Amino acid sequence: MSQNLVELAKLVRYNILTSTTAAGTGHPTSSLSATDLMTSLFFNGYFKTDLDDAKNPENDRLIFSKGHASPLLYALYAVAGKISQKELLTLRKFDSVLEGHPTMEFAYTEAATGSLGQGLGVGVGLALNSKMEAKNGKREYKTFVLMGDSEVAEGSVWESMQVASHYKLNNLVAIIDVNRLGQRGETMEGWDTDNYKAKCEAFGCETWVVEGNDIEAVNKVFDEVLASTTDKPRL
Numbered sequence: 333m334s335q336n337l338v339e340l341a342k343l344v345r346y347n348i349l350t351s352t353t354a355a356g357t358g359h360p361t362s363s364l365s366a367t368d369l370m371t372s373l374f375f376n377g378y379f380k381t382d383l384d385d386a387k388n389p390e391n392d393r394l395i396f397s398k399g400h401a402s403p404l405l406y407a408l409y410a411v412a413g414k415i416s417q418k419e420l421l422t423l424r425k426f427d428s429v430l431e432g433h434p435t436m437e438f439a440y441t442e443a444a445t446g447s448l449g450q451g452l453g454v455g456v457g458l459a460l461n462s463k464m465e466a467k468n469g470k471r472e473y474k475t476f477v478l479m480g481d482s483e484v485a486e487g488s489v490w491e492s493m494q495v496a497s498h499y500k501l502n503n504l505v506a507i508i509d510v511n512r513l514g515q516r517g518e519t520m521e522g523w524d525t526d527n528y529k530a531k532c533e534a535f536g537c538e539t540w541v542v543e544g545n546d547i548e549a550v551n552k553v554f555d556e557v558l559a560s561t562t563d564k565p566r567l
């Protein structure tokens with residue numbers, strides 16, 4: 333099973349590199365950084381969505397809060413068969429729905445992102461909605477939010493996190509892609525995942541730290557995250 337995922341991740345990487353190369357711009361490194369994490373999420377059964385009905389209210393939600401990694405988002409949907417190779421190469425061209433940051437022009441965009449620090453707040457709103465809809469008999473969908481490690485320097489991330497734990501949003505799964513780097517060098521915390529963990533726990537989250545480029549390890553963590561029965565947001 334993991335071998336198939338490893339092969340799919342190669343295809344995702346190929347799509348990222350061909351699309352950003354054709355565009356002559358974009359953020360290939362930020363996209364490659366989260367490829368294994370997102371390949372596991374997408375193709376090992378964790379992210380439950382109806383690909384033929386992108387606006388189905390019972391779909392799980394995925395917010396690319398680090399919106400500059402949009403080539404990864406598009407690469408995933410290309411591997412899922414929803415974007416052709418020809419269309420993928422229109423990345424960042426005028427009239428293409430595959431914009432440099434995800435916008436609502438692209439059918440599977442959950443929230444237009446790019447201004448860092450906002451995706452988790454949107455995710456909190458969606459997770460609250462899911463809790464309320466579940467009371468009306470609807471499926472309690474999950475909301476996944478992908479953030480960058482430099483992004484979490486934004487105070488709004490922590491405001492959102494404390495609201496998420498106040499409302500016991502255990503249907504919210506936030507991911508920090510710790511690749512040590514922000515736009516112009518090392519982040520304040522570098523590789524210090526212990527520190528991220530301690531801070532996120534202090535804000536009321538249940539946390540996991542995983543080597544994000546080991547698909548098998550990532551699968552194991554998503555298994556645990558989705559099996560957890562605590563009332564805390566997952567991070």
Ligand SMILES: Cc1ncc(C[n+]2csc(CCOP(=O)(O)OP(=O)(O)O)c2C)c(N)n1
Pocket residue numbers: 361362365398400446447448449479480481482483484509511513514515
């Ligand atoms: C609010 C805001 N400030 C600045 C930027 C410019 N910017 C784009 S990418 C980036 C660095 C992001 O680093 P990180 O969050 O670690 O993501 P990575 O690319 O490493 O995955 C910055 C500062 C932005 N998009 N939004």
Ligand SMILES: [Mg+2]
Pocket residue numbers: 480481482509510511512513514
């Ligand atoms: Mg980073």
